[in-house]
Amino acid sequence: MNNKEPEYYRALKLKLIVITLIVALVPLAILSWRASLNYQRQYKENITSEIQRIARNRSDVINFFLEEQRSLISIIIKLYGFQHLKEQKNLDVIFSAVQKKTALVDIGVLNERGKHEAYAGPYKNIVFDKNYYEEKWFKEVMFNGSYTSDVYLGYRNVPHFVVAMADQDREWAIRATIDSEIFNSLLKSSWIGESGDAFIVNSSGVMQTRPRSGNSGLTAEEKALLFFHEGTRVKEITAGSRTYLYATSTVNNSQWLLIVKFDMDKALASFFEARRVERWIAFISSLVIVSCTLLIVNFLVNKIELSDRIKATYDEQMLQTDKMAAIGQLAAGVAHEVNNPLAVINEKAGWMQDLLTEEDPSGIKNYPEYEDAVKKIQLHVERARKITHRLLGYSRQVREVKVINIVDLVKETSLFLEKELLYHKIKLTTEFHGYIPAIAINSSEIQQVFLNIMNNSIDAIGTDGTIRISVSSDSEQIVINFSDTGPGIPADVINKIFDPFFTTKKVGKGTGLGLSVSYNIIKKMGGDIKVQSKPGEGTVFTILLSLKQYRSAMNLIKN
Amino acid sequence: MEDFRVLVVDDEKEFLETIVKRLKKRNLYVEGAENGENAVEMIKKGSFDVVLLDVKMPGMDGVDTLREIKKLKPLTEVVMLTGHASVESGIEGMKLGAFDYLMKPMDFDQLFEKLKDAFEKKHLQELKIEEARVKHTMMYPPRGWD
Numbered sequence: 001m002n003n004k005e006p007e008y009y010r011a012l013k014l015k016l017i018v019i020t021l022i023v024a025l026v027p028l029a030i031l032s033w034r035a036s037l038n039y040q041r042q043y044k045e046n047i048t049s050e051i052q053r054i055a056r057n058r059s060d061v062i063n064f065f066l067e068e069q070r071s072l073i074s075i076i077i078k079l080y081g082f083q084h085l086k087e088q089k090n091l092d093v094i095f096s097a098v099q100k101k102t103a104l105v106d107i108g109v110l111n112e113r114g115k116h117e118a119y120a121g122p123y124k125n126i127v128f129d130k131n132y133y134e135e136k137w138f139k140e141v142m143f144n145g146s147y148t149s150d151v152y153l154g155y156r157n158v159p160h161f162v163v164a165m166a167d168q169d170r171e172w173a174i175r176a177t178i179d180s181e182i183f184n185s186l187l188k189s190s191w192i193g194e195s196g197d198a199f200i201v202n203s204s205g206v207m208q209t210r211p212r213s214g215n216s217g218l219t220a221e222e223k224a225l226l227f228f229h230e231g232t233r234v235k236e237i238t239a240g241s242r243t244y245l246y247a248t249s250t251v252n253n254s255q256w257l258l259i260v261k262f263d264m265d266k267a268l269a270s271f272f273e274a275r276r277v278e279r280w281i282a283f284i285s286s287l288v289i290v291s292c293t294l295l296i297v298n299f300l301v302n303k304i305e306l307s308d309r310i311k312a313t314y315d316e317q318m319l320q321t322d323k324m325a326a327i328g329q330l331a332a333g334v335a336h337e338v339n340n341p342l343a344v345i346n347e348k349a350g351w352m353q354d355l356l357t358e359e360d361p362s363g364i365k366n367y368p369e370y371e372d373a374v375k376k377i378q379l380h381v382e383r384a385r386k387i388t389h390r391l392l393g394y395s396r397q398v399r400e401v402k403v404i405n406i407v408d409l410v411k412e413t414s415l416f417l418e419k420e421l422l423y424h425k426i427k428l429t430t431e432f433h434g435y436i437p438a439i440a441i442n443s444s445e446i447q448q449v450f451l452n453i454m455n456n457s458i459d460a461i462g463t464d465g466t467i468r469i470s471v472s473s474d475s476e477q478i479v480i481n482f483s484d485t486g487p488g489i490p491a492d493v494i495n496k497i498f499d500p501f502f503t504t505k506k507v508g509k510g511t512g513l514g515l516s517v518s519y520n521i522i523k524k525m526g527g528d529i530k531v532q533s534k535p536g537e538g539t540v541f542t543i544l545l546s547l548k549q550y551r552s553a554m555n556l557i558k559n
Numbered sequence: 560m561e562d563f564r565v566l567v568v569d570d571e572k573e574f575l576e577t578i579v580k581r582l583k584k585r586n587l588y589v590e591g592a593e594n595g596e597n598a599v600e601m602i603k604k605g606s607f608d609v610v611l612l613d614v615k616m617p618g619m620d621g622v623d624t625l626r627e628i629k630k631l632k633p634l635t636e637v638v639m640l641t642g643h644a645s646v647e648s649g650i651e652g653m654k655l656g657a658f659d660y661l662m663k664p665m666d667f668d669q670l671f672e673k674l675k676d677a678f679e680k681k682h683l684q685e686l687k688i689e690e691a692r693v694k695h696t697m698m699y700p701p702r703g704w705d
Contacts, residue, residue, distance in 0.1 A: 335642075336615075336642065339642045339662075339663045339664060340571055340574070340642045340663060342663070342664040343571070343574055343642065343663035343664040343665070344571060344573045344574045344577070345664070346664040346665075346667075347573075347574055347577035347578055347581065347664075347667070348573070348577055350577070350581055350667045351577050351580055351581055354580075354581055354584050381664055382664075382666075385664050389662060
């Protein structure tokens with residue numbers, strides 16, 4: 001017997017769903033998390049090496065440029081010497097020769113006292129009379145042999161810087177102004193992405209080129225970068241909510257620092273976009289997995305429930321069959337043992353009755369008493385007979401076609417359910433319209449159909465209600481109507497009620513076979529069974545038994 | 560009402576005796592047999608109109624006896640008596656040509672009516688046969704009449 005409740009199947013469903021989802025989704029989640037992490041790291045590494053490469057490359061170019069300017073001046077010094085260069089016209093010739101090919105703005109020849117001996121360039125009247133002897137840079141040149149200034153905006157508001165070099169004996173020097181605009185164009189090409197930046201600062205963080213940001217100096221966080229080192233370095237700095245990646249490289253003999261700045265967040269935007277797509281894919285595939293799991297689990301558990309139901313039905317049927325067989329044997333045994341002695345008692349009493357008629361009532365003192373006693377014996381034999389016959393009727397499982405009247409069968413079936421009806425406070429009315437012919441039919445089967453329909457009606461009604469059975473007949477068929485005042489059958493299940501194993505009752509409570517079996521029985525008999533129902537108005541089952549079908553059977557029985 | 564000849568067959572001796580006595584009292588010619596074999600013997604020797612036959616008997620049972628009787632004397636009508644769960648046997652008996660069947664314990668008047676009906680049927684059938692024979696004879700008269 002199977003008495004599994006709906007909760008059992010719900011729990012089973014839940015368990016299966018949870019296990020399947022854990023097995024399917026956890027690896028997916030781990031995988032996508034790991035992939036995302038790896039991808040992010042890979043992306044960062046790529047950016048790092050890229051920005052490092054740019055910094056190295058640009059610093060090489062800038063160093064090369066500076067070196068070129070210096071060597072130009074040094075060549076001029078060594079090639080021409082002071083005596084030649086201090087002549088203004090000689091310097092003009094040299095200046096006009098190199099100016100077009102270089103970033104030279106002007107060039108001046110200074111004597112050991114810091115005074116111009118000659119000057120070639122656009123600012124002669126402004127700078128020619130200046131005395132640089134007390135200037136720090138002049139002293140450095142005369143001491144070290146060379147000097148490179150930071151970049152500053154000159155009279156033309158153009159960024160430039162000064163390179164000065166002294167001769168070997170520190171007796172005179174050349175001072176040249178060099179346009180540093182080339183740095184800006186060189187670094188502009190290193191602005192990576194929409195917010196990348198590249199600029200040069202001096203050792204105290206003052207801008208030597210125009211940064212993209214337009215800032216004149218470094219931010220507080222960026223000051224940490226002012227650390228002079230060999231080669232290129234990469235550093236990540238978080239300012240506020242933004243993270244930047246910096247690559248630094250020293251230029252101009254460690255006097256300046258080239259900084260390539262890269263907005264991590266902006267750069268990672270494309271990565272985040274890719275991750276967003278990936279997460280959508282993961283989400284959608286999770287959704288697919290979840291819905292597939294739900295569908296499959298639902299399907300499986302419903303199958304299990306159905307097979308449990310079928311098994312329960314078989315078990316129940318087996319039990320019922322065994323029970324019925326046992327009861328049948330017992331009943332037959334009792335009937336056998338009781339009916340024969342009853343027959344003897346009956347006949348003996350009858351014989352006494354026969355004999356009494358021969359007696360003279362006045363000759364026997366207690367004649368009326370004898371007569372009464374005999375009658376009473378017969379009456380009670382009759383009573384006992386009814387019991388044993390009902391017992392036989394109950395136990396017999398006759399698969400024989402018999403000539404019976406449906407009216408008798410309806411009455412007999414009603415008697416069967418008398419107690420049940422009383423218990424449920426259900427009123428049963430029977431109506432028999434006109435002449436109902438007897439038919440040859442398998443009475444136990446048709447009785448089973450009646451019982452099934454009436455049991456369903458009782459279950460549907462619950463308590464307080466009416467079941468009306470009406471039997472009528474025309475020349476073609478017998479019509480048996482069972483109508484009840486139950487809640488009716490919803491429209492969506494009315495087509496399923498004759499399906500095997502369809503039941504609205506709990507597993508183990510209803511087999512879902514009653515109406516299905518009934519349908520098969522009636523169809524086998526060549527009849528028809530129909531149902532009409534409106535929710536709230538009750539249900540009417542109609543059984544049609546064709547008379548034509550039974551005439552041949554009846555003839556067979558009679559002959 | 561015409562009297563007729565009845566053979567009662569039942570292995571329950573008390574029952575048999577009483578039924579025989581009661582039927583005799585109703586002016587029938589009645590004999591009793593305690594088993595199928597005896598009954599068949601008596602059918603062979605005597606002539607009975609109706610046989611009241613118990614279905615369940617040791618040895619030759621009611622159905623076999625019925626078959627034998629119908630073989631020997633097809634016109635003899637048989638009313639079957641069943642005492643227990645042998646309703647099916649009763650029905651089978653009807654298929655084999657029994658007139659009707661009753662379940663023990665039965666109402667004696669009902670039994671008596673059944674026996675009379677059975678005799679009536681037998682009588683009618685005999686008349687029909689007689690009639691047919693007469694018709695036949697009239698349609699095809701014996702040569703001697705020529």
